Amino acid sequence: MAEPRPVLEMTGVVKEFPGVRALAGVDFRLFPGEIHALIGENGAGKSTLIKVLTGVYPLDGGTVALDGEPAEFTSPLQAQQAGISTVYQEVNLCPNLSVAENIFIGREPTRAGRIQWKRMRKEAAELVDRLGLDIDVAAPLSSYPLAVQQLVAIVRSVGTGDRDAPGSGTKVLVLDEPTSSLDRDEVLELFRLMRQLSRDGVAILFVSHFLDQIYEICDRMTVLRNGALVGEHLVRDLDQVGLIELMIGKALDQLEELHEHQLHSGVGELLVKAEGLGRTGKIAPFDLDIKKGEVLGLAGLLGSGRTELARLLFGADQPDSGTVTIGGKQVSMSAPNDAIGAGVAFCSENRKTEGLVPDLTVRENIILALQAARGWTRPLPVAQRDELVAKYIKALDIRPANPEARVGQLSGGNQQKVLLARWLITQPQLLILDEPTRGIDIGAKTEIQKLVVSLSEDGMSVLYIAAELEEVLRLSHTIGVLRDRKLVARLANGPEITAGTILETIASGAHQ
Amino acid sequence: MTATDRKPEVVENGAASSRATRLLGDRRLPVLVTAALFLAMYGGGLRRYANYGFGEPQVFLNLFIDNGYLLVAAIGATFVIMSGGIDLSVGSMIGFTTMFTAWLVERQGLPLVLVVPLALGVGAFGGFLMGYVIHNFEIQPFIVTLAGLFLFRGLCLVISKESISIGDASVGTLAQTRVPLGVGELSIGALVALAVLGAAYYVLHYTRFGRRVYAVGGNEQSALLMGLPMGGTKIAVYTVSGFCSALAGLLFMLYIQSGDPLHAIGMELDAIAAVVIGGTLLTGGSGYVLGTLFGVLVLGLIKSLITFEGTLSSWWTKIATGVLLCAFILIQRTMTARRKT
Secondary structure, rough: OOOOOEEEEEEEEEEEEEEEEEEEEEEEOOOOEEEEEEOOOOOOOOHHHHHHHHHOOOEEEEEEEEOOOEEEOHHHHHHHHHHHEEEEEOOOOOOOOHHHHHHHOOOOEEOOOOOOHHHHHHHHHHHHHHHOOOOOOOOHHHHHHHHHHHHHHHHHOOOOOOOOOOOHHHOOEEOOOOOOOOHHHHHHHHHHHHHHHOOOOEEEEOOOOOOOHHHHHHOEEEEOOOOEEEEEEEEHHHHHHHHHHHHOOOOOOOHHHHHHHHOOOOOOOOOEEEEEEOOOOOEEEEEEEEEEOOEEEEEEOOOOOOOHHHHHHOOOOOOEEEEEEEEEEEEEOOOOOHHHHHOOEEEEOHHHHHOOOOOHHHHHHHHHHHHHHOOOOOOOOOHHHHHHHHHHHHHHHOOOOOOOOOOOOOHHHHHHHHHHHHHHHOOEEEEEEOOOOOOOHHHHHHHHHHHHHHHHHHHEEEEEOEEEHHHHHHHHHHEEOOOOOOOOEEEEEEHHHHEEEEEHHHHHHHOO | OOOOOOOOOOOOOOOOOOOOHHHOOOOHHHHHHHHHHHHHHHHHHHHHHHHHOOOOOOHHHHHHHHOOOHHHHHHHHHHHHHHHOOOHHHHHHHHHHHHHHHHHHHOOOOOOHHHHHHHHHHHHHHHOOOOOOHHHHHOOOHHHHHHHHHHHHHHHHHOOOOOOOOOOOOHHHHOOOEOOOOOEEEHHHHHHHHHHHHHHHHHHHHEEEEEHHHHHHHHHHHHHHOOOOOOHHHHHHHHHHHHHHHHHHHHHHHHOOOOOOOOOHHHHHHHHHHHHHHOOOOOOOOOHHHHHHHHHHHHHHHHHHHHHHHHOOOOHHHHHHHHHHHHHHHHHHHHHHHHHH
């Protein structure tokens, strides 16, 4: 196949921040109608490259050419006008306005300054229709789930061009981690839309942590490591193992090691016993017991009640039926404090909003829970505090290993480790991890999983929630399967249990 | 990837939900609640004071005559609150405008046709300045407009420490003029207030600027990334509020026929109360200017009812306002909480 002229070509792009060379002469090209993955670990320079491309950061060196013409953008608006649209991980729309308004705001059809609502709704409906989506454009955006909002964001960005020929203006569509909070069907819908746009000739730059998704949808990929280009490959030419090796720059034995590791640790006596625990509208009453040193994995669809179950065990939501016994003593789960007192720790899936305080330092974030457990009248002695913090920074390999760094500036994986450290320092008996590996790179993922294994070997019980079944399978002694806000099955993990078995259990909803 | 996130059944499309939740999620609900409250209170008044002439249409029209200035001020506040901000300088601006115009008319002998545009210009400029500071220096609107509150109140006292009563004939005529409406009559001030209401409705719902106000209030960060001119919108919103405050000051001056450095102290709080009772979310992004009308009418009706009762102290107005405000904040809270889940 003769290669057409790239719609976008970046050559020798350099971007420096004080003390860091974020991009060291990266080449990148994008052809019309292709779906191109940008891959790299956290901190490899993906976000920086996108931000340079979309005009958020100015270039420090190198050139950008759009359609063969040199281009440099100084604001996102300018990039948009030149035909480069971006949809960010967090949906940047106004939930209080209608779908149609969100698509058109800033360029509503007007006559003599008066917005023509009918025409706007009609045009929005046509655009949505043309892209094969089923969305009521008159409804407020907030009435739709996040996945649909994301699709609306894409509709907006492709509709940004000429108002009479939607899509004509957008040459390059940048999707920054669009799938991280979508479930499978939603991802498929997104992919369908991406394929349609690429058929229309739009070049799509797709950033994702999910390698399977990249193999499913992308034609070509560019791999970055430490701000440098590692290679550009056709997706079909490079298998996943090869790709991961390119990303992390070393072979994959550590992952393999983990596979063999599973289940070797023994399980002790009963630690937590929940009987008839439930909360109307959140999760049906369930019985659950967790033994010392046991890793109990929870599997289920998004919204099947995984998080809700965990929140009940932590007292973050109050149960309206049932009892919890921890270490032989009944605990009234009326507030997280009761659970913390009984040795339960909970790492929320929303580490940014429900866990870490981004403006505080690593040290302050780490000691937060321990200090809370001691009460504010008994501050932690400085020496002991510094020693503990240093110990956990080292044990979890938090980078940068600087207790005074602001948590908000750390990468996702390191933020997760800080959150973990905060709870580990309280030496809990039961550690609840809700999606601890979401949105973090594969290296950090492996480290966190290894940590779970070693904690369980030391006798800590872990309740592990993850969207990826492989993760649950790899780590858990026992797997609890949830469906429609109900704990439907408990499977003892073993060689005969596979992702298929679990999916079947979910699909049938049957008891063991 | 074998994600657990495979849904075997139909994906629910979000918008479809039971009628009850849809009603609770409807943004018009707070306005309807306020309107219903107004009608209920009015109906209660009709029953209780039927023999005292409460049923006269003029009693209803008087609500507009007596509260026209508050309506205008509250409309300005609606713009600001809708954009997620707050304006505390409203009362001071009204007081300042009464002083400023009284001084110009009485002491300087300027004709009203000159004084009115001048006062409106000063008000709009004051609002613009506050908006400029809020946007360009990224300072909390609360603090900036609090500074405005003190500044304009202080300027009143610079003009004169005592009240200036207005004897000017043109002001008198304008204040006395009543426009017959068949069943009753309205003052010029009330008509101006209604015109402002209509204009505000049009601007908020049929112009790009109006929609930007909603967008900024909904999510400022997003609005910025969507390429909307945020700075301009925010500054404009405070300019509108300053303009409305000055206009409210003119109407207040017509109503009271004097300028006084102590006029309209705390009226910004009445305006904010009217906006909130009218169903506009204090966090911004949701509300209707029509709701503000009902908010003002409810506040005005409380005053009327207390007057008709005769034996109650006028402080009961404040108590009733406090109770209502509390109730409406709670309604808003439950509504937003429901919307999130």
